Amino acid sequence: MRAGRAATGARSAAVVVVAGCLITIAAFGAxxxxxxxxxxMTVFHGWSRADFAFALAVQNLLWGVFQPxxxxxxxxxxxxxxxxxxxxxxxxxxxxxxxAPSPAWLVLSAGLVVGLxxxxxxxxxxxxxxxxxxxxxxxxWAFGMATAAGSLGxxxxxxxxxxxxxxxxxxxxxxxxxxxxxxxxxLAWFLRAAPGExxxxxxxxxxxxRVLACAVxxxxxxxxxxxxxxxxxxxxxxxxxLPAHLSxxxxxxxxxxxxxxxxxxxxxxxxxxxxxLSGRYSKTALLCWIYLARAGVxxxxxxxxxxxxxxxxxxxxxxxxxxxxxxPTSGLVTVMFGVRHMAMLFGIVFFGHQLGAFAGVWLGGALxxxxxxYEPVWWLGVGLALVAAVLHRxxxxxxxxxxxxxxxxxxxDRAYSTFN
Numbered sequence: 566m567r568a569g570r571a572a573t574g575a576r577s578a579a580v581v582v583v584a585g586c587l588i589t590i591a592a593f594g595a596x597x598x599x600x601x602x603x604x605x606m607t608v609f610h611g612w613s614r615a616d617f618a619f620a621l622a623v624q625n626l627l628w629g630v631f632q633p634x635x636x637x638x639x640x641x642x643x644x645x646x647x648x649x650x651x652x653x654x655x656x657x658x659x660x661x662x663x664x665a666p667s668p669a670w671l672v673l674s675a676g677l678v679v680g681l682x683x684x685x686x687x688x689x690x691x692x693x694x695x696x697x698x699x700x701x702x703x704x705x706w707a708f709g710m711a712t713a714a715g716s717l718g719x720x721x722x723x724x725x726x727x728x729x730x731x732x733x734x735x736x737x738x739x740x741x742x743x744x745x746x747x748x749x750x751x752l753a754w755f756l757r758a759a760p761g762e763x764x765x766x767x768x769x770x771x772x773x774x775r776v777l778a779c780a781v782x783x784x785x786x787x788x789x790x791x792x793x794x795x796x797x798x799x800x801x802x803x804x805x806x807l808p809a810h811l812s813x814x815x816x817x818x819x820x821x822x823x824x825x826x827x828x829x830x831x832x833x834x835x836x837x838x839x840x841x842l843s844g845r846y847s848k849t850a851l852l853c854w855i856y857l858a859r860a861g862v863x864x865x866x867x868x869x870x871x872x873x874x875x876x877x878x879x880x881x882x883x884x885x886x887x888x889x890x891x892x893p894t895s896g897l898v899t900v901m902f903g904v905r906h907m908a909m910l911f912g913i914v915f916f917g918h919q920l921g922a923f924a925g926v927w928l929g930g931a932l933x934x935x936x937x938x939y940e941p942v943w944w945l946g947v948g949l950a951l952v953a954a955v956l957h958r959x960x961x962x963x964x965x966x967x968x969x970x971x972x973x974x975x976x977x978d979r980a981y982s983t984f985n
Contacts, residue, residue, distance in 0.1 A: 577698060578698045578699045578700070578703075578707075580755050581694055581695065581698040581699070581755060581756055582695060582698075582699065582707055582710055582711075583755075584752040584753070584755035584756055585691045585694055585695060585711060585714075585756060586710055586711060586713075586714035587714070587749055587752055588648055588652070588686065588691065588749050588752055588753065589686075589688070589691055589711055589714040589715050589718060590714050590715070590717055590718035590721065590722070590749075591652075591718060591722070591745055591746050591748070591749045592651075592652070592655065592683065592686040592687075592715075592718070592746065593714070593715035593716070593718040593719060593722075594718030594719055594721055594722025594723065594725075594726075594745075594829075595655070595659065595718075595722060595726075595742045595743075595745065595746060596683060596804075597718065597719035597722065597723050597804055597825060597829060598722055598723050598725075598726035598727075598742060599621055599624075599675075599804070599805060600804050600805040600806065600807065600808050600809070600821075600825065601723065601726050601727055601730060601808060601818075601821075601822060601825075602617075602730075602735050602738075602739070603617050603618075603805065603806075603808065603809055604808070604809060604812065604818070605730060605734075605735040606735055609735070612668055612671075613930075613934060614809065614930050614933055614934065615930040615931055615933075615934045616668040616671070616930075617668075617671070617930070618805065618806075618926050618927055618929055618930025618931070619668070619672065619927055619930065620668065620671040620672045620675045620676045621675060621676070621801075621805055621926050622676075622801075622922075622923045622924075622926040622927035622930075623672050623675075623676030623677070623680065623923070624675055624676045624677075624679050624680040624683070625680070625797070625801050625919050625922035625923050625926055626680070626919055626920065626922070626923035627676060627677055627680030627681065627684070628680045628681075628683040628684045628687065628919050628922075629684075629797075629915060629916040629917070629918065629919020629920060629922070629923070630680075630684075630916065630919070631680065631681050631684030631685070632684045632687050632689050632912040632913075632915045632916055632919065633689075633909055633912035633913045633915075633916060634684070634912070635647055635651070635684045635685045635687060635689065635690055635908075635912060636689045636690065636693065636907075636908030636909040636910075636911065636912030636913075637908070637909045637912070638685075639689070639690045639693050639694070639908040640693065640905070640906060640907075640908050640909055643756075643757055644690050644691065644693055644694035644753075644756045644908075645694075645753045645754060645755075645756040645757035646753075646757075647685050647690050648685065648686055648690055648691070648753040648756060649750055649753040649754075650685055651681075651682050651683075651684070651685025651686035651687075651690070652682070652685075652686055652746045652747065652749065652750040652753070653682075653747070653750065654678060654681055654682035654685060655679060655682025655683060655685070655686055655743070655746050656682070656743035656744070656746040656747050657678060657682075657743075658674055658675065658677075658678030658679035658680075658681070658682050658743075659679060659739050659740070659742055659743035659746075660739070660740055660743050661673070661674035661678055662674040662675040662679065662739055663735075663736050663737075663739035663740055682746075687912075687915065688711060688712070688715065688891060688895070688911075688915070689908050689911045689912040689915050690908060691711050691756075692708055692711055692895050692907070692908070692911060693907050693908030693911070694756045695707040695708060695711060696899060696907045703844075704844070704896065704899065706840055706841060706844060707840075708840050708843075708891065708892040708895050708896060709836055709837045709838070709839055709840015709841060709843070709892045710837065710840065711891075712832075712836035712837075712839070712840065712888045712889070712891040712892055713832070713833045713834075713836040713837040713840070715832075715836070715888055716828075716829045716830070716831075716832030716833045716835075716836055716884070716887060716888055717829065717830075717833050718829065719825060719826065719828060719829025719832070720826045720827075720828075720829035720830040720833065721826075721829075722742070722745070723822055723825045723826045723829065724822055724823065724826050726738060726742055726822075727818070727819065727822035729741050729742065776902065776906045776909075776910070779902075779965055779966065780902065780910055780913065780965070783901065783965045783966075784959075784961075785897075785901065785959070785960040785961045785962075785965075786898075786901055786902075786910075786914075786965065788956050788957065788959060788960050789894060789897055789898070789914055789957070789960055790913065790914045790916075790917035791917060791956055792852065792856070792917075792953045792956040792957050793890070793894055793914050793915070793917045793918040793921070794917045794918065794920055794921035794924075794953075795856065795921055795949045795950060795952065795953035796890045796894075796918055796921065796953070797917070797918035797919055797920065797921030797922035797923075797924075797925065798921035798922065798924055798925035798946060798949055799859060799863075799921075799925065799946050799949075799950070800887060800888070800922065800925075801921070801922030801923075801925040801926045802925030802926060802928075802929045802942060802946065803828070803883065804825065805925075805926050805929065806926075806929040806930075806933075806939055806942075807821060807824060807825065808821025808822065808824070808825065809821070809939075810939045811824065811876060813938075813939075814871045815871075816871075816873065816876065820873060820876060823877075824876050824877065824879075824880040825880070827877055827880035827881055827884060828880045828881075828883060828884035828887055829884065829887075830884065831880070831881045831882075831884030831885050831887075832884040832885065832886075832887035832888050832889065834885060835884060835885035835886055835887060835888070835889040836887070836888050836889050836891065836892065838885075838889070839851065839855070839889035839890070839891075839892045839893060840892035842893075843892045843893040843896045844896070847962060848893035848894075848896050848897050848900070848962055849893075849897070849957055849958070849960045849961075849962050851893045852890060852893050852894065852953075852957040852960075853954045853957045853958055854954075855886050855889055855890055855893075856890075856950045856951070856953040856954040856957065857950070857951070857954045858886055859883070859886050859946075859950040860947050860948075860950035860951050860954070862879065862882045862883050862886065863883070863943060863946050863947045863950065864947050865879070866879040866883075866943070867940065867943050867944065867947075894911075894914060895907075895911050897960065897962065898910050898911045898914060900962055900963065900964065901963075901964060901965045902964075902965055903964075925942070925946075928942055928945070929942050
């Protein structure tokens with residue numbers, strides 16, 4: 566009898582992971598394709614790159630602002646309803662973006678509405694569902710699968726978005742990408758909880774106010790949030806400005822689109838590997854090495870002469886590190902605070918990520934307009950990667966005071982083996 570229940574639970578968890586990953590593929594794929602619209606939209610309307618960059622910077626910022634709210638809603642009403650609403654809002658925002666007559670309208674549509682949709686369909690909501698349905702021993706793997714799905718979406722959807730633009734024009738391409746979001750909306754139904762099911766995984770009865778008070782006074786949590794700022798800076802700057810940067814270097818638009826696709830493809834491997842490794846070894850040490858590797862890859866891209874082969878090698882290497890920070894970062898949140906408020910607390914960490922995304926996208930456009938080159942922002946990214954490695958070093962991989970987590974705390978030998 567017990568074996569039968571265990572098998573049923575395993576099947577339920579597998580369905581949740583598959584449905585959540587498919588939603589993530591669509592949501593992150595549409596987001597990754599945003600940079601493809603920079604040149605055609607600005608040329609058509611006569612806007613500056615700074616205008617477009619500011620709208621997407623607002624999008625990233627509001628995604629971060631709304632993410633803790635989306636996480637809190639997911640904790641209270643369940644991830645399924647939040648994801649379904651988010652996909653509908655996301656699609657509406659892309660349709661409104663297509664008809665934007667001015668930069669101010671672009672900020673409202675691509676910035677406010679799409680940013681809200683991205684928050685409601687963000688990883689904090691999907692990971693919260695996985696944390697509740699997947700056994701503690703398999704959460705690192707499940708978190709890696711979700712992150713890899715986002716990258717797979719980038720690999721699959723970005724070339725499709727470029728094909729839409731080439732075949733139908735940028736206006737229709739935005740509508741078609743929005744329609745893809747609506748296609749996966751019914752899958753949110755599979756992430757609903759049966760009565761009492763989510764409560765069975767809850768181990769932390771503390772009220773939200775006390776949880777937040779503990780979090781904002783927990784040094785490791787604050788360092789984690791500050792370090793995730795750098796990840797957001799890198800990812801958003803590259804996703805939005807890499808196609809235009811490569812165009813400035815004389816490459817065809819297809820090279821930029823395929824570079825983003827290669828990033829997504831290789832991050833499928835990187836994110837999955839990070840998920841597996843974060844379940845076996847120190848999450849803190851893993852994050853330090855990831856940021857050090859990013860600094861080296863970015864510096865190499867700037868110092869080596871540009872070539873198509875060099876672009877794709879860079880894309881592959883940065884792809885391995887692209888969202889590989891998410892499994893160990895989200896895993897550290899569950900180690901510190903458990904699963905009950907995971908969506909809200911990871912949402913706050915993700916807000917730090919989106920502050921970095923705002924800075925990366927906005928500075929990319931602003932400094933380009935001021936200097937005619939993206940190079941200062943690339944070198945800033947190198948410096949920030951080194952800062953992030955330093956910030957993660959003191960993080961302690963153990964429960965915060967007054968919190969109980971699922972399963973035993975991580976082994977001291979593993980948690981402090983490399984950097985502590």
